[in-house]
Amino acid sequence: MKFPAWKKRPTPEKPKKSKLREWLDAGIFAIIAATVIRTFIFEAYCIPSGSMERTLLVNDYLFVSKISYGPRIPMTPLAIPLVHNKMPFTKYTPSYSTAVEWKYRRLPGFTHIKKNDIVVFNLPEGDTVALEVEESRNYYDLVRRLGHDEVWKRYHILARPVDKRENIIKRCLATAGDTLQIINGIVYVNHQQALIAPESERPYWVQTDGEELNASRMDDLGLIDPAVPGDTAGKYQYNLTRGDVATLQTFRAVKSIQADVDKNRNEDASVFPHDTAYYHWNQDNFGPLVIPQQGQTVAVNRSTIELYRRIITVYEGNRLEERDGKYYINNQPADTYTFKMNYYWMMGDNRHNSLDSRYWGFVPEDHIVGKAWITWLSYGKEGPRWSRFFKAIK
Known part of the structure; x- marks a missing residue:
């Protein structure tokens, strides 16, 4: 049948999609949308440990803003969507392929990392893990304790690209170019005392007259049991906030409260840079x-090499060798090095219960994931912590 030129030919009906096809299309769209949001806008994160107590609590669920500092372009693009570094329901199977790896790039953000921001980032020492014990033991600490050959004999060892290293959360105490020092547990940045977060904890020795502390009042403070019983009657160690200290000082039975710090300056080989010949530091x-700051040049010699070894080799991808007491970078003699990236110093608010920059050093800018934004859900032993729902993080 022919239609006049002025009359529109009827559009043939498209075959109707099956229910299975509709569900499949909807699922694919949801996965793509969720992946884009997770990669470029925000990502959910759960607090796994008490290193940020009590600013953040175990089983606080956060939204991490990636647009604050600028979203990082995926460096390992061939990966299972919505999965970080392991295949679901497996112990060791990677969820990504390193067949394609892209250089570090970041889109523009609304701001830069500032001192006292709470930041989520990839664990700097997570480039190598002992799979069987990665949740409890650091690979490099194992090597220092047991030796390289013994660790490789005992465990399955896996190297991970930057964006597939474990995510952790800490507070940024110092940014590139700052000078940081810790004196008797107090942090100083550029010779000024750093902010002490109102809800941050540290250990204190509480000395009483021998009388037991009021159980109900201690329960109100969340201090049911002491962290460490003392070696004398009526002496206990508690992890306290400054508010807790002020409250306990009003208890009739409390005679004194003293911060637990190592004032003897005993060196600790587990503390960065793990070189007790030149650095007699502890937590x-x-x-x-x-x-370190991008463009800054530093001396490379025996007294400085352990400060910058990981930056030169792991973070900025150079080959470092020592020959006859001299250092060579990419086969060229080197007595200086110029940094290619900015670095940050991250620490937990619960200072004596936090593995942080004091133990693994600087955090490179390419490890930054995003800024902690809000707590959208939280629960503890007694159920939901309603007061923490949709609470802004400071």
């Missing part, structure tokens, strides 16, 4: 140390 007395 309470540390530095001074300048945080």
Whole structure:
């Protein structure tokens, strides 16, 4: 049948999609949309440990803003959507392929990392993990304790690209170019005392007259049991906020409260840069140390090499060798090095219960995931913590 030129030919009906096809299309669209949101806008994150107590609590669920500092372009693009670094329901199977790896790039953000921001980032020492114990033991600490050959004999060892290293959360205490020092547990940045977060904890020794502390009042403070019983009657160690200290000082039975710090400045080989020949530092007395800045040039010699070894080799991808007491970078003699990236110093608010920059050093800018934004859900032993729902993070 022919239609006049002025009359529109009827559009043939498209075959109707099956229910299975409709569900499949909807699922694919949802996965793509969720992946784009997770990669470029925000991502959910759960607090796994008490290193940020009590600013953030275990089982606080956060939204992490990626647009604050600018979303990072995926560096390992061949990966299962919505999965970080392991295949679901497996222990060791990677969820990504390193067949294609892109250089670090970041889209523009609304701001830059500032001192005292709470930041989510990839664990700097997460480039290598001992799979069987990665949740409890650091690979490099194992090597220092047991030796390289013994660790490789005991465990399955896996190297991970930057964006597939474990995500952790800490507070940024110092940014590139700052000078940081810790004196008797107090952090100083550029010779000024750093902010002490109102809800941050630290250990204190509480001395009483021997009388037991009021159980109900201690329960109100969340202090049911002491962290460590003392070696004398009526002496206990508690992890306290400054508000807790002020409250306990009003208790009739409390005679004194003293911060637990290592004032003897005993060196600790587990503390960065793990070189006790030149650095006699511990978690309470540390530095001074300048945080590396892009374009800054530093001396490379025996006394500085352990500060910058990981930056030169792991973070900025150079080959470092020592020959006859001299250092060579990419086969060229080197007595200086110029940084290619900015670095940051991250620490937990619960200072004596936090593995942070004091133990693994600087955090490179390409490891930054985003800024902690809000707590959207939280629960504890007794159920939901309603007061923390949709609470802004500071």
